[in-house]
Amino acid sequence: MTAPPVRRIALDRHPRVVSPFEQVDGAGNGQGTAAGATAVASPTARRRAARPTTAAAERMRLESVSLAYGERWVVRDVSLPVRQGEVLALIGASGSGKTTLLRSLNRLTEITAGAGRAGRITLDGDEIHEIEVNALRRRVTMVFQQPNPFPMSIFENVAYALREAPIGSGSRPPRRRRLRRSQLEPAVREALRRAGLHEEVGDDLDRPAMALSGGQQQRLCIARALAADPEVLLLDEPCSALDPISTAVIEELIVGLRESVAVVIVTHNLQQAQRVADHVAFMHLGELVEYGTAEQVFDEPRRQRTRDYIGGAFG
């Protein structure tokens, strides 16, 4: 193991993260809790709009997950739950492995040559590497940093996700015939509605997707990802290419979606994590440094490294 390049922070070189599966008791953990921070109403809570807490149900579970490209381990020993009913934000500096971790959840890491892994990732109790990969990716869909609609019409973009269901590995459902438009349209409109785009484009679904604005394109990508009715939605810095207004629209959308789908978002924008996340995982150089509720991680981080990052010391 090589020494991390950031030399300034040497306080906790090998952080012991409280297992995220245990009930976290913030008050009992004396180490690194800023004095007095617990007294006032949490600044994080003030930053975001009031929202109802929802019942969280665990969909995915990462157990001691390590990920490698070639010989290099870029993520080491990460354990996390992914729950429906809440938004999990992965934060950390560039190169901290958060995007790799995100991509491993639907095995998109595998399209890069030389990808390797260790540990267990389960989806509803099943090891994801035993699920047929395309079936998995229909259950765990992803939205990327750059809006990437296909050069087709709005309708075709969303319908694409619904068409041609791949042959399942075990039960082998009969291969579906190519569906007609009238059969697909209700589902397409529903997906656009869930992505908050239907009002803007519903009257003309045949417009080319590339003619939409950047924010609309990204919501179209979200609609496309939702069309297959996934259990988990992965978002890789979905707002980094967008203006503040589009960003606000999408953030609102994300918070609204968490009830019907487990949401995992990677973001460089700490305010964004504060605004949308229920739980936050802070990663540094491939390791999970801290995991907790958004309030806890932002307002009373337990680790010096987290405090430095949130305070803008590095990254």
Added chain:
Amino acid sequence: MATAQPAAEPALEMVRPRRETTAAWPLVDRLAYLLCWAVGIGLCLVALGIVALMFVKGISELHLKLLVEAPSASLHQTQSGGFSTPIVGTLVVTAIGTLVAVPIAVALAAWLNEYGRPRWLARAVESGVETIAGIPSIVLALFGLLLFARPFFGFLSGSTNNGAVTGQSFLVAGLVMGILAIPLVAATVSEGFQQLPRRLREASFALGKTRTTTTRRVLLPAMRPAIASGTVLGMGRIIGDTAIIWILLGGTLHNTPVGSTPILKTLRGTGSTLTSYVFSNAAGEGNSPQKAYAAAFVLLLIVLGLNALVTRLSGGRSLYTTRWGAKR
């Protein structure tokens, strides 16, 4: 202090950057610069000269009669007819060649770029294609003659009185033209595949689509302009080739049908194209340079026309390279 009366804006004297002069350059640099200039202008002049010459010569020799009359064997210029059948021949050979080359080349490029496994096979296929690209068309024509004159391929062409297969027909010429064009089309389409952003593929994979579905439903539609320009290049290659026509189409004056099935009898028969017509009239037995000019001019027009047509059919050349799909 700002007053109620706005002061007249002072006139600014605009200074624009002066062009860089070569006066301060070392002599070698200046000479090299001059050479670059000369070469560029020289090439422009050559291109312009060809087009202008063809235009002037062609227009002055071209009569409507030439376009609608079939050529006939006569020593007199006035009775040797026009080149209506070579025009048809050119179109037929080009159509067959393109229909052969484009699907194969697209499939080839898709496999090389999106699959390419096992690696050694991809390497082998690549160098195979490169080899074909390097073969002179006359050699390819000889190969075609050897292959298609076998009795097994008798259905593609006619046979002589003693039963030997000629191996000369529109079908044979078109097939070999297709082989000739494959490397060019495949290279262009390959380039297109490489220019597609990775995120397009990722987006499709992330929706649980297989590589095949992704290629067929997302990549190939996005590739239409690249496929179109490959097609144009391939057509140009096919239209311009004379060696294959001469050997595999017979270069006969008329389109000589074989058998009696309509259409098929023409395709199995021999004939000529504009290139072979130009060849025989400019240098061969036809000996009518004026008609050769006119035919060459028509050939040029057909090439330009087909280019425009394909470009239009594909929805514009820069659909992908600039902002794909931004068009309405």
